[in-house]
Amino acid sequence: MTEPTAGLTAEQSHALFDILTHKETYAEIEAFKLPGAIRTYGPPFQDAATPSTSPVLQTLVSKFALPLPGLRDVNPDFWRVQVEDLIQELAEAELSESYDKGVLGVRKTLATAISALIEYPARGCLGGVEKREVKRREYDVNNAEDVLAAWDDCLQELVYGDLVDELVEKTAETDDLTQHSTLVQGMHEFIVVNLASLMHYTLILSPEGPTLLRMMENANRLIPYVVVRQTLKIGNVATMLSAMMRVILAKVSMASMTNWMGLSTGADEGMNLLEQIISQVLAWDKRDLRQRADKIEKDKSALPKDVRDALMEWVTNASREEHEECRRMSREQDMSIVAVILLLSSGPSVDDLTEAQHAKALEYLSLRLGVRDREEIVRVICHRTPDHLTTLINQCVTAYTPMIRQVHQAVNLSDTMWDFERFVSDMLKMSKPAPDKKGGEARVPTVEDYVDLLHRHQQSTHKFLHQIAKNGKEVVTWWRDYLHKAVSQFRKDGAQPTSSTESSTSKNNNNIHQSLASIFASLPPTEQSEIRTELNSHATYLSNLHAASAARITSVIDRTHSTPYGPGAYLARWQNLLDTTLITPAKADGPVRRGANRGVKAEGRKDVEGNEAGFMAQGEVEKVVDEGIPEAPAVERTLEVFGARFREILGGG
Known part of the structure; x- marks a missing residue:
């Protein structure tokens, strides 16, 4: 919850900030379909002199992606040539719009999903996490209220306490989750349930679930797991890396030979x-x-x-x-x-x-x-020449070679790849509707099925992290320092960390709320009244979202199998973005449709000719979504008054 601003209650201020960050985040992601968006992004693609046209995304990349161990050491050309050119060329390709196709395509589904997910860390980074006192107690992972409380308390301990150090030290001691504090166990269960909810929604309920699953299955069949596992067993790191690069990047074609010999220039060398x-x-x-x-x-x-x-x-x-x-x-x-x-x-x-x-x-x-x-x-x-993808991978491997050396010595990477292969195979198999043995309708996977999937395979992740924390001391130091800096970005101005290892404070923007308050105070009384009405409606909407999410996480943890729609308020924001997507009229003369019109099929669903079966009948999807998502209120007046000014506050060009 944000601080109360002049003329606004705390709930209204929180609602205003939520509206603006939600709209701005998606607008910036959507803008990347236009050529030139990446040319005015700012660092790391350009210098800092030019204001970014994507201030929210640029903030997240600068504060969380660029400082990542390994990625921080890549050649500047990685961003300014290879990545920038690929993004620009994809924009210039003018991939189709959902409006033209009359369906919610894969690109729209993924773009809206990414926006709904990253707006939460963006909001926390821009506004800061309010500090409060935490009194640790015993948490029961089978009790939904305790799981929710553990998550909230863990956020406080991560941002303002010593939980980062505690997690690293305990992980080095054991790979047994039950040896961690019940606070950590509760946080872990919260993450598992929400991750399962996201997987279920993406693969089962989202418009492009069947298409995404089919593409994942096809890609999985093409990965040479046996060759990769055998290569990872090589003891010498340099030899292992060289062999792995040959497996992934080798191109065998006449053009690759003639280019290498100098007999040709720029010929298509085929594909790795x-x-x-x-x-x-x-x-x-x-x-x-x-x-x-x-x-x-x-x-x-x-x-x-x-x-x-x-x-x-x-x-x-x-x-x-x-x-x-x-x-x-x-x-x-x-x-x-x-x-x-x-x-x-x-x-x-x-x-x-x-x-x-x-x-x-x-x-x-x-x-x-x-x-x-x-x-x-x-x-x-x-098929691009020069091959930017191959260059990107080469540059990444070069930057991450010191870390790869450490991890190779600390972990059995061949076993890790085997664990990953088993997880993916299990997920793909489980995600398909199971035929009913009595001849009835196929059973569609539930949220609880995905929770069970993650529980079955979580020990593999715990084992991997334990081996790294125990045997890779230098890697642990790099990541511990990074995590301290990352969580500090969520501190409110003036709040001092309790961790003795973190000396710097973050620069969270209380000024954003003050600036928004000043704008509101300068409005005529009639305009203030209109906006207050919208903010009150949106505050109620947010309250309903979180209450519904809490009820669903209770249902999943209690194993009632009564909710077909998992927890997570971000899922509702995702669905809202899909629902408001404009779609061409179905008839030659007729109203423009929106994604909320359930008559709009996704690319992967079955039509009247029997093409491309989906997992749930259209009416079933409609029922699930309508039951799970409160209707978002109209906030046009608020966006009209604050939208452009909010971008200016963020420093957007």
Whole structure:
């Protein structure tokens, strides 16, 4: 909870800060689809002289990513050439919009998920964690109230106490979780339940769950686990690293030989193992989409050829500006994207299409856009010359070589890879609906199933961390120092750490709240009243979110199997972003839809022809989501008044 600001109650101030960080975080992530966004990001891609157009993301990267052990030692070209160019080229590729496809695609699903997750550390970093006194007691991991209390108390101990040192020291002593304090055990259970909830939501309830799971399964089949495990057994670190790099990055082609010999320059050298996995997984996905498109093309009555040709021309040859103009016309005139494309083409008229043919045209457009997306991703990542991905991996390995040497001596990495392989295989197998032995409907995995999955494999993680903490003293020192600096970023101004090993305090921004208070105080009374109303509604919404999340974590811990929707307020924020995504009208003349319209299918779900089965029937998904998520209130006036000013407060350009 934030401090009360002048003219606002503590709840209103908290609601205002929540609204603004939620909106700004997603706006910055969404902006990366536009070319040039990365060119004005600021450090580490540019110097600090130019104000960042992504102040929230830039703050998180600067405070938490750049100081990471290993990553802090990469060559500056890692960021300013390789990463920047890849992001820029993906933006220039103009991957398709959910609006055009009429479905919530993988990219939209992942972007909204990332935004919903990182807005919480962003809020904590920008606003600080309020300090309070913690009185340790015994916590029962089978009691939901104790688990929630343990998490809250652990946050305090991490940010203002000595819990980082306590965790490191105890982990060095044992790999047995029960030997840790009940406070740590309660925190661990909170993390397990929330991680299980996220996995369940992503793979089972989210629009692209079946597609994501299929891609993960395909990628897993292509990883040469046996070769990797054997390579990791090599005792000499230098030899092991050299062999591993050959496994992952070796390119065997005539072009690679002629380039190396100087007989050619810039010829496509083919793909290394990682690029082959990316390319093959997307190729399988592309094949499925293309087969469905071919099926429409072969059915002469399904869609006239001139309509298909007009849609293909728009997909392959229309400029970004033309695409944007079509979307604008579609939104403003309540016309489907297909109707607008045909209106602006010199060919057929949408009036000549039946309702069924129009639906096929929307499907055909979606499939062709999906095919193009996958081709562009492969082109940018796997067929680029020079090969930025290979260079990135080489630079990372060089920077992390000192750490790899330490970890190789401290841990049996071959066994660790075996543990990882077993976890992934178990997760993929469990995530598929199990056939009912009595002939009924297949049983869909529950949140409790994912909790059990993590419990089954948690000992592997504990063993790995114990071996590192016990045998890798230098690595532990690097990470302990990093963690002290990381948690200090969440301290309120003026709050002193109790840890004797941490001397510096963070620069959390109480000034942000003061600045927002000043803006509010300067508003006319009528405007203040309007905003107060929105803030009160949003404060109630947040209270309901957290109460619902607490109830669901209680259900999961009590093993009642009564909630199909796991805990975590961030899941509701994620769903809200999906629900508010604009989607093209379903009919030639009709209202613009939103993701909340459950008639909008995801790419991976089953349609009337039996294409691509999903895990839950559309009505079941609707019921689960509607039961689990309070409706977010309208906050347009608040965003109108504070949105741009909030960015200025953060130092955004």
